Amino acid sequence: MSRRPSRRGLRANVVAAFAAGALLISMILAFSTYFSARHYLIAQRERNALQQAYIDAALVKERLRTNGVNVAEVLAEIAQPSRTTVLVHKDGQWYSSDLTTQVHDATSDVASSVGAGDVALTWTDTGDRPNIVVGIPLEGVGADYYEVTYAKELSQTLDTMGYALAISAAVTTISGGVLGWYAARRVLRPLRQVALAAARISAGELDTRVEATDDPDLSTLTGSFNTMVDTVVERLDHDARFAADVSHELRTPVATLTTSLGVLQGDKHLSPSSATAVELMAGELERFRGALEDLIALGRLDAGVRESDWEVLSVADLITATLADNGIGDDVAIDVPGDLQIYGDRLQLHRALANLVRNAQTHGGGLTSVRATARRGYAEIHVADSGPGVPVDAREHIFDRFARMGARGATTGSGLGLSIVERTAQLHDGSVWCRDAAPRGADFVLSLPLAPTARTVSGREVT
Structure with a gap:
């Protein structure tokens, strides 16, 4: 037989709602922060790379205007930034400031645009590392200038920021759950007090009341509950007094009937049928008297009356x-x-x-x-x-x-x-x-x- 899944309580629902809300908000903030910062950092890095490439390209172009100059010597004279490789394509030959850089891999994405006379910028992952490649045509000297900048620090910065934002989102979610638990505890405290008071009242402690509160949102609940209990207790007291009064009032006629039937039972002149009727009446009257005494005893118990110390x-x-x-x-x-x-x-x-x-x-x-x-x-x-x-x-x-x-x-x-x-x-x-x-x-x-x-x-x- 399959078991019905247990339903979550109000406290669990509140905690889950707070945690889900905190997770949603933290993820929205994390994603918006990450992508905004990423866009800004990448744009700034590209702008810096493009500016540096323009400056270096201008120097190379100026030096290449000298007749008989060697391209490799020109590249050696340039004070290039760290983690940057300069490439020059002239007369069908490639010249590089770093012999380890793969020319065809680094410039393949921008070569066609540069060859058409346009300045081009792109990102590549040459050798499993992120690079910014800027290509600038050097008009008048018959050459193309390329500058490849290794941008690993930017990638590491973005990764670190992503990890930090993910950790912040997790901490925010946990904090939201803790806050939800605390809020649920505070919210359910009056309901728990009402439940405990109701349990004590059902156990017979009719003087139990819920403590009054200054909270305007909860004062209605506690006031209504206490008023309801007062009304119920008053009704129970009224019913108990009524039952006790009725029972006491019935005692006198019952005693009179018992005495009268006792006299009739002692009469030797009754006919057999009359004697039988008297015996039946005496039995029913005794049963009625027992029920009456039980009602009186039960009424005293309901009213909490002690019969002895x-x-x-x-x-x-x-x-x-x-x-x-x-x-x-x-x-x-x-x-x-x-x-x-x-x-x-x-x-x-x-x-x-x-x-x-x-x-x-x-x-x-x-x-x-x-x-x-x-x-x-x-x-x-x-x-x-x-x-x-x-x-x-x-x-x-x-x-x-x-x-x-x-x-x-x-x-x-x-x-x-x-x-x-x-x-x-x-x-x-x-x-x-x-x-x-x-x-x-x-x-x-x-x-x-x-x-x-x-x-x-x-x-x-x-x-």
Whole structure:
């Protein structure tokens, strides 16, 4: 199966854009600088060569006007510039100030123009070296004058300038990428702060806000985000208060109905059908009362209300008390270290463990074991049952509110028990998840931070 190519992030795109922009600008500047300088240097070199050739040609022409003069002696008398070779073509013979220069190679490109009576200038690469060749006809003496100048220093200058401009372009490109990284970091910093604030808010820290800024371009973003969070928090508080008020208001009629049904259940004169109806009503009312208590507990958890002072709790004592309150006998395997301690709200943690135990008893085929271990600064409490387990695709939704799975009895719970467990774990900076138990069933794991005094044992951190 082919893998989809990963998309570049905003920071990578910004860095690439800055680097590409710097590369484009540096290349434009480098090429324009190089070709402008090259054109100027070549034109200046040609102008100097042409001027020097005119001067030398005039001297040679003046000397050749003397009868019986030797051309080789005339060339020897000329104080020619360094790296320059003078050639004279007279009476079908070639005369050179440098015997190493190949006459036909150096003058072949301009000979025809000079022979036609025109001054000519060209560049050649005689002997793998750049040369400027200037040809001037010497009218009146029947000769042609050629001056070949070795221009290697100009070629080296252009090469050096090209290398320098290429290095400058590379450095500019890298600098552009670094500048892009820095700019992206500065630009994304507010977005990262907003993302971190959103993550903390989703984790339950509803008092988190983005720090205000004086930047007029970012103040709108931070102000809108903080206003949105304030509105959401206000709405959540309103909903929580409304649910709590409704739940409290329902407690009184529920208590009245429970008392009334208790009286009817004690009446010996009811007919069998009436007694059956009363029992059904009592069962449904008990279920309703349980759902109401769960709603009240969940509302208090959502509002962040503590039910008791936080204290250091022994995990073993907490589990023992929970099993005793739920009538769990000795047939359940218990493996809890005696020195394992956590820090939290006793009533809330007791209720969370009780919900896990009741879930195993009601929906999991019966509780089989409860064990606890210390792992990386957390106490992991495992509550295992002997039921069919929880399908993998349902494990993410089993902690949703009002989520239900098949029950062992005739009735089902409110669908809020596991939601209360998850919310309690979140308020204690912990978590809860479900996995398969061995050899069968489900294993619900409640992970809670160890108490500060219990995180080290004999000077070593518990892992």
